[in-house]
Amino acid sequence: MAFHRPLLLATALLAAATGAQAATVIRGARVIDGTGAPPRDDVTLVVDGDHFSIVGPGLRVKMPDGTRVVDYTGKTIIPGLVSDHGHIGLVDGTKSGQPALYNRDNALRQLRQWRAYGVTTVTSLGLNNADVFYPLRTDLHAGKAEGADLFGADHGIGVPNGAPPAKMMQAGTNQLDRPATPDEARAAVDAAAARGTDLIKVWVDDFNGSLPVKMKPEIWRAVIAEAHSKHLRVAAHIYYLADARQLVDDGVDILAHGVRDKPVDQGFIDAMKQHGTWYIATLDLNEAAFIYARHPAWMDQPFFAHAVQPALATQFADGAWRDKVQNDGSTPVNEAALKTNEQNLKALYDAGVKIGFGTDAGATPLRIPGFAEHRELALMVDAGLTPLQSIQVATQRAAELLGLEDRGVIANGKRADFIVLDGDPSRDIEATTHIRAVWQRGVQVSGSVDTFTP
Ligand SMILES: [Zn+2]
Structure with missing residues (x-):
């Protein structure tokens, strides 16, 4: 099992790198996946197009050239x-x-x-x-x-x-x-x-x-x-x-x-x-x-x-x-x-x-x-x-x-809609208000709300 996930990740990245759109690797964050499971530390998320292609424990493999890497060490990610x-x-x-x-x-x-x-x-x-x-x-x-x-x-x-x-x-x-x-x-x-x-x-x-x-x-x-x-x-x-x-x-x-x-x-x-x-x-x-x-x-x-x-x-x-x-x-x-x-x-x-x-x-x-x-x-x-x-x-x-099976959790194959937070809302729910970034369909669409004009 220890070798299994890095191999999967490398394969997915190579496939993505040779396709029309390069994958994005998001690493370092604590993830609350929306299922009610406890937070997991140092999770790597691979975003391929508008969805997650890999969600796994901290992985460190050589990335193909052109792979975008976003480091969210110290942040917590929850689903949109x-x-x-x-x-x-x-x-x-x-x-x-x-x-x-x-x-x-x-x-x-x-x-x-x-x-x-x-x-x-x-x-x-x-x-x-x-x-x-x-x-x-x-x-x-x-x-x-x-x-x-x-x-x-x-x-x-x-x-x-x-x-x-x-x-x-x-x-x-x-x-x-x-x-x-x-x-x-x-x-x-x-x-x-x-x-x-x-x-x-x-x-x-x-x-x-x-x-x-x-x-x-x-x-x-x-x-x-x-x-x-x-x-x-x-x-x-x-x-x-x-x-x-x-x-x-x-x-x-x-x-x-x-x-x-x-x-x-x-x-x-x-x-x-x-x-x-x-x-x-x-x-x-x-x-x-x-x-x-x-x-x-x-x-x-x-x-x-x-x-x-x-x-x-x-x-x-x-x-x-x-x-x-x-x-x-x-x-x-x-x-x-x-x-x-x-x-x-x-x-x-x-x-x-x-x-x-x-x-x-x-x-x-x-x-x-x-x-x-x-x-x-x-x-x-x-x-x-x-x-x-x-x-x-x-x-x-x-x-x-809503009968939507494509979203609501952070897992392989689901839409990459998620919020990046400062702080951990599993300890204090108020941390959901400390938004660092919002991603929708695999793309960052906004940063802190301090830059938002209503
Ligand atoms: Zn109403």
Whole structure:
């Protein structure tokens, strides 16, 4: 075995050196591979085109001339993060609720920010303008546009006079369907399927009682049956345990938010496991509603500042805005929701329920692409997951939720999407914020976020 790996490496390098594109050898780094395995020191990674061709223990063989060698001694490498729940084209600075914001340039601005922060794959979970979304997805899949790779849930299916709230997300009719009958719901699913959607989204919530109606079970049952007949999976926006339980029993595939009104019970846990339902906690969402008004110390760090557009930074510095948020009746509700969400995540994780990764970043101006995902990792550790467990959820498991077998871990044959960090996040999750470089498809696409302009 001792001779086996160096021989393999030399063969691969020679093959690459005589091919169209020389391989890159990355050596010296500690690697956290995304599987939950402990870090390995001094790992050599060979990047051949857009994927890893070799991942092995420290190897020292003579490199063919022309081989590019990158030395990351002292750094830690983790896979690029995968978001199962974000949104593109809904916000810009402090602006939101304007269908005109859903344009290619604005979406790419956000996707570049996600990528600079190490989130190399993003799922825009509904409210997508198909005319913009699908060409953009095609270009990003092909590496013909700069930003996080993109998947999505087409328009998504809401409720007439209900969720998502029209005043919060003023979506155009080309971004959202609000079917009134099961027939209309099936037609909406068929249209999304015909456009080539990755997933179907439904909104089942009354936004803390602020909306007069919730989606009727007959509508979501029609959506789930029609989607499954087209081999599409359904992700549901939920808040309450009772709605979540009913959806799980009715065969929904993904809960796109955590349960936040009460602790999950054993019956719910059993149902999640029996159906194999995925769970995305979105812990950052409720914290983002109040935390910036308190100005925690991390808001003064470059890692945060470089994710915040100027208009939003001005709002965060505005004393009147901060007082308004601090005194708003929604703040204690959001604090309690975060706490319940953390406790439920820990209970479901420990029970072996399938956990995905997402933040709902991009849905409102306070949910900040890139920053939100690192904050989510920190909150998962607050909730009681270990750093390695949290990283596995945000990489391997998040890719599994999307059915992507080509990414999410650092292993032979997988896409070379990865983040180079100063420090070791298996010891302190905060180290994921110390980004030295981001690589996507085998190419370094950015350095420290200190050079990023939002
Ligand atoms: Zn969302």
